[in-house]
Amino acid sequence: MSTKLQTPSSPSPEVLRRLLRAKDRMDAASHEAWPVARLASVSGVSEAHFSRSFRQAFGLPPHRYLLTRRIERAKLLLRETALPITEIAFQTGWASLGTFGRVFRDVTGESPGELREREQLAALVHDFGRMPGCLLSAAQRPDLTTAVSEKRRNGEAETMNSIDNTTTKEKRR
Known part of the structure; x- marks a missing residue:
């Protein structure tokens, strides 16, 4: 049985919409504190999934x-x-x-x-x-x-x- 290495794929359209919602919130209020927990709750996903998906979708971690x-x-x-x-x-x-x-x-x-x-x-x-x-x-x-x-x-x-x-x-x- 061979195992294939899975390459990271881009987030699904639904997750991408959620990430964009959080990104838009950061853009509108960049002067506010945006810890990952807050961003994850805005996008409706877990913190780990948010961080990983955000970096994958936009090429930067949320903090950067x-x-x-x-x-x-x-x-x-x-x-x-x-x-x-x-x-x-x-x-x-x-x-x-x-x-x-x-x-x-x-x-x-x-x-x-x-x-x-x-x-x-x-x-x-x-x-x-x-x-x-x-x-x-x-x-x-x-x-x-x-x-x-x-x-x-x-x-x-x-x-x-x-x-x-x-x-x-x-x-x-």
Whole structure:
């Protein structure tokens, strides 16, 4: 008797509709807390099934998807308002300014203040007023296919490697 390896298939249309319901809720209120238990209850499936099916259907775990939406909204507010960065952090669902700043930098490569300054300078050069906001947001959506903590570890490893290489070169002299 041979056993076949089963490849993960895409969620059924019914489950996909349920996942989209939860995804729409996250989109509409990304500033709120969305633990997996809450998302699973919105979609009417178990927590484990929700997490597995969400990742399978959308390519990201629910938490990373929520992070992309929060960062995307924060970038919009930084670009288009004069709100203080602290207010933007709280409006986009972050409980602390420090966490917001750290995750924002990890995802975008620059601090919220640096992004705001760069975007203000770019606004003087380019006229994005004619481009629909949905297209602009989609084009600037952060890529979170890698966990934020993994990106940070990889960045630290690269920094340590460059320090080690510099030290090795100095010892040779």
